[in-house]
Amino acid sequence: MxxxxxxxxxxxxxxxxxxxxxxxxxxxxxxxxxxxxxxxxxDHDVLTPALNRRGFMAVLARNLAYCRRHGVEAALLYLDLDGFKGVNDDLGHAAGDAALIAVAELLLANVRESDAVGRMGGDEFTVVLMNAGAEEGREKARRLSEALNSDGFVWEGERLPLGGSFGVRAFAGQADAEVWLSEADAAMWLRKKARPEATR
Known part of the structure; x- marks a missing residue:
């Protein structure tokens, strides 16, 4: 060659x-x-635009560590929809899905970029608000509750109201994210029990 x-x-x-x-x-x-x-x-819910439980808990754990390290306030809101079983039973599961999507969209539209929204499963949602104490958390829960009722969701051309019971728990040095979540969940159930109409 x-x-x-x-x-x-x-x-x-x-x-x-x-x-x-x-x-x-x-x-x-x-x-x-x-x-x-x-x-x-x-990390994202398969149905709604919210984080799923795994994704939300990862964010909550990071935020908890940040609050502890920098002395920042935060509030955790736990929402359980009122009467959601009736939506599924009376209107069908497609209507139930539409309601869940509407709830996630409403929550996301009413929080800041530094906050996070998760769907824990079924008809339970969570919101973590950064730089917000217990009072701000309760006020946000009140406004979100009003918005749920007034905005509701649209099904077959009709706007239907939604209701929800919110539990609010401010960051207070909780040991971990699961403890904080269970405290907010317990606060939600106390609120729901105090309102008999919410359990139907």
Whole structure:
């Protein structure tokens, strides 16, 4: 093989290597993007635009650590819809789904970027408000409750009201996110029991 033929062969091999490297890089980039998308989906509720329990608890744990480290106030709201079983029973599960989506959208529309909204499952939602104490948390819960009732959700061209029982628990040095969540959940059940119409 003469010198020119050797150079041509080497150039061809080099071009092949470069093409293979470019192909592998593109494959890695596509796999990374897919993994990031899957990770994001793993933290989001399958039905509503809210975080799922896993995603919300991760945010709550981070926020709790931030509050403890920097002495920042925060309030956790726990919402259980009133009479939601009746929506499913009387109007069907598609109507129930529409109601849950409307609730998540309403909560998200009424909080700041620094806050987070989660769906714990069924008809239970959570909201963590940063830089807000117990009083601000109760006021936010009152306003959200009014908005749920006035905005409700639209089903088959008709606007139907929604109601909810909110439990509010301010950050007070809780040991971990699960403890904080269970305190807000307990506050919600106390509120629901105090309103007999809410349990129907």
């Amino acid at each position: 003469n010198h020119l033929a050797e150079q041509t062969t080497a150039a061809g091999a080099d071009a092949e290597s470069q093409a293979e490297i470019a192909r592998l890089r593109a494959e890695v980039a596509a796999l990374t993007e897919r993994a990031e998308r899957a990770e994001a989906l793993a």
